[in-house]
Amino acid sequence: MDYINKLMNNTKVRVPQIKSLLNDVSNLKHQDERIRKIKGEDFNLFSIMRMETNENNTHSNIIGELLDPRGSHHMGDVFLDSFLRMIYKNQKKLDGKSKKVIDIDSLLKTTTPKLSLEYHIGFKDDILKTGGRIDILIEFGDLHSITIENKINAGDQHLQLKRYHNFRKGNNDVFYLTKHGTSASESSMDDLSEDDIYIISYETHIKEWIEQSLQLATQQPILRESLKQYLLLIKKITFQMEDELKQQMNELLKNDLRTASTIYHNYFDAKNSVKREIKNEVFNRLQSIISDFGLQIIDGSDVNQKFSQIWLHTEGVEKPLVSFGIESFSGNHNSHHRGQMMIGINNATGSEEIAKEIRTDCKEWFGWPEWITLTNSDNESLNLSDLDTLDLFMNTETREANIDIIVNGALELIKKYHTLVNEINLRA
16 A cells, blocks of 8 residues: 555646547547457457356356367367476475476376366365365376366365365375466465466466467367357457567557556556445435334445445344345455355354254355345346446446346245245344
């Protein structure tokens, strides 16, 4: 924070400079869009089917199919070989030394690699720090295995990478795959450091691998064109432009770093401002109707917090045992459901007995015995950290429909459970 304050105090930026830079960047963006249109790249099957950010059904499935020597590409292990050499390349420890690299030639020659998706390694055990489901598992017989945890917009689960690291410990490399190569959370890593895992990204590693795969598939027209579609998708979700335009963009920003820095730091405030507008509109809509259900509305934490809620408490009860909650307006990937907005019943006591009053078949997660997750009007995760979702709220034609999704979702749960929730609170 001191650095930002110092930067802002020392940066004498005029509004015209900011407008000029934004205008130049916008022009490059529009130029990139025109080029894509001319080249016919806007027709993308993944975008049309609204599967751009689906971690498992889109990305894990495609990557897994290519990596599988028995995959429908019928090209054996050529893509797996290319992938292994790419992901281990230039992997460094914190001290700058190279991390260990498996003997790729030996493993491919002496074993029959087996690939599995959503591989179950046992029920989660937070004491032993084991269990879970591995997104992509590559097994080289009993000699070695590779675990790939695939993140697009999702947040980390508690002890997730630690649990995967403990699987076949010593003979299993854990790769953490995100859009931009971000580090895993402390909650997921536990006592691990970045020396213990391998960090890779769609922006660099997967893009490079798919480009290599295109060269390997030059004689396979259907496969080649499918890979082109997937490469365009990767560029889209990682906000990449044509190489020449990207270079121009870098030059623009480099020539006015102070203005670019000011825009960058204010971007997050602007994004939070949009989230607050959404939260306030939902709050005001519900405030006018929830008294009919014996409830009062409470504004929870701000959108700059991990959990940002609207609470609906039993009227006249200062500390209710159970409440309706809408969260998270932050869209934080480490909040419940990986940032996807949910509406649920919060059991502040954590009591199994009370949880089962709400939902008789509740077996775990007693703090939220009942909930529903929300999808936006494009039928994708309603996550307020996602720019595509925020666009729907900024567009006058789609804004109302997405506000309705949140409000109506809350009313659906309230109508079903308000009598029981109020009874539990009033008898306490």
